[in-house]
Every structure is written in C-alpha cells, then in structure tokens.
Amino acid sequence: MVFPFERLRDRLLTAGVSPRHVRRYMAELSDHFTDLEAEAKSVGHPEPAARALERLGRPDDLAQAMIARTELRSWTARAPWAVFLLGPPLLLVVIDLISILVMIMIVKTVGPQPGQVAPSWLVSLAAAVNFFHVYAVPLLLGQIIAIVAMRQRMRPLWPLIGLVAICLIASLNYLHVDVPLAQGQHGEISLGASAGRWTAFRVAINLALTLPLYLAWRRWQPAFARPLGY
C-alpha cells in the first residue's frame, strides 16, 4: 500500500507550511510508513497497512504538529505582501540589470571590429532583448506569481494584487538596446519608465494573458475542492 499523503500535503500547504518542509515531511512519513508496514508484516499482523497508519498518527495530529511550528511557515504565508507585491518588481529590476550587463559584455567582446560593421546576429540579439522586455518579461513575472501562488495553495487576494501590480509596472518599464553598428560608434541603452498611448493597451494585454491562466489554473486545481484529511 502507498502512504496516502496527498490530502495531508494540500492541507499543510494551504496552512502556509513551506513547500520545502512539506515535501520532506511527506517523504519521511512515507519512509516511516514503509518501515512500520514491514514491521507489522514481520510479526504477522493481519492488517499491516492499517496498523502502520495507526502508529504513524492521525491525519489531524500529523497536520497540527507541523502547522503549530510557525517557524516552518513559508515567506508567502508570513509576508504575502512582500512576496507578491515587492518580489516581482525587484525581479524586474534584476532582469533589467542582468540584460544590460550581458549586452555590454557581448558588445565589448564581439562588437564591431576595425573596418567592419557589427555582425547581423548582434543586431538581432539586441532586437530580441528589446522584444523580450516588452512582451515576454511581464508574462514571465505573471507566471512566476501564479506558480508560487499555486504551489503554496494561496488564497487569491495577494496573488491577484501582485499580478495587477506587475502587469502595470512591467508595462511602464522599458529597456531598449541599440548596439554600435561600426567601430567607433556608440551603442545606446535606455532604461526607465514611461506612460504613453500604448501603455493602457499593454497593461490590458498583459492582464489578459496572465490573469485568466491563473484563475483557470486555480479553478481546476483539485486541491482547492478537496476536503481536508486523508
């Protein structure tokens, strides 16, 4: 018999226990269950699996023992405002800075040589970075919020606030890279925030591509519909 831990896992995650601790707890309980079952079999117990479950502890006790340890709670449970509201914009800044550093390093290393123009792939790379920042980064950050929220079985309030906020901020944020086309020319990197006539449209598109996915995922995730206990 396989240790029936799925409901317990959902209950712990919903209560805010860190996924890392939940994962290990489940693995340890499963190992312990296997040992107890083997022990019950070795002494000829008629129902070794039932005996093993009985010795392991009632689901409520197993859940409460973990939930009561507040120090084992995740950051999403302790400070959801920080994780969903501050985390994604910080990640956006990190992505911006890494992109800038990588582009500078690439241009310094393989930029246009004397008497030559910039390789076409370098121009394409700059265009890809620009495209990535405008279209992909907001979606990426939105999906990260959705994944973290689903992984932790979060209530929707903070993830939704975070999604709306990052869609707005990432739509305002811009990073534009122009590589130097010939030796001696200057490239240009522009980073900042601006609201133009397309901003509202970008916000709407980003929301349309992230929000429904999260809500649908949440709607059909079986954990939310499942009663607690085994």
Place this chain on the structure above:
Amino acid sequence: MRVPSRETNPSFMSGVPELLLLRLLQDNEMYGYELVQAVQEQTKSAITLGEGVIYPVLHALERDGALTSRRKTVNGRSRVYYRLTELGSQRFADLKGNWSRITDAVSTVLKGAEHGFSV
C-alpha cells in the same frame, strides 16, 4: 508524543521530545523510524510516540541549527538521517540542566508530601 498524563496536562511534556531526540542524536546520526524505536526501547515504552509527529520537531531543530540532515542510502533504502551540531550539543546541555532542576524540584516536593509536608 503520547504519555499517560498527556490528555489531562498536555503542556507537562512540553520540550521532552526535543530533549530525547537531542540526546539520542548525540551518539549517532539516525533517521525518524530509528529514533522512535530508540525512544521506546530506552524508556521501556514509558514514552511512546505518535510516530509521525517527531518530524516537525526534527525540522524545527534543524532550522534552528541544532541538527543537520542528509539523505543517505543504506541497504537500498534512502532515508533522511539527522546529526547533532555543536549548537545542538549546547542546546541539549541547556535543556538537560533545566530538566534536572525541574525534576529535582518536583521530587523534593513529592518527598515532602510523603513525609507529611503541607502547603
């Protein structure tokens, strides 16, 4: 942890699982099932564990730096083994000292009561 007095005074055994686990891990690195067996054996089943509930105690001790853990495969079975750290040894010494003071104090009161002591 399930002991005879637990249902009427759950806080009475507070801290005991931690004390026992730290003591057992002083000698060897051990995994959960092994620890539960060792507690039962060494206390002659006076203390029996609701076995699954020791893991949150172990996780919390590890988080506090009193234990370290590693996954190890022995005889084809992979298990999480726990080991006491230097910090854990200090924590055990502190807990042991507190426990000794409490049990001495309680013993003194109980002996006094046996000899007609009254409050």
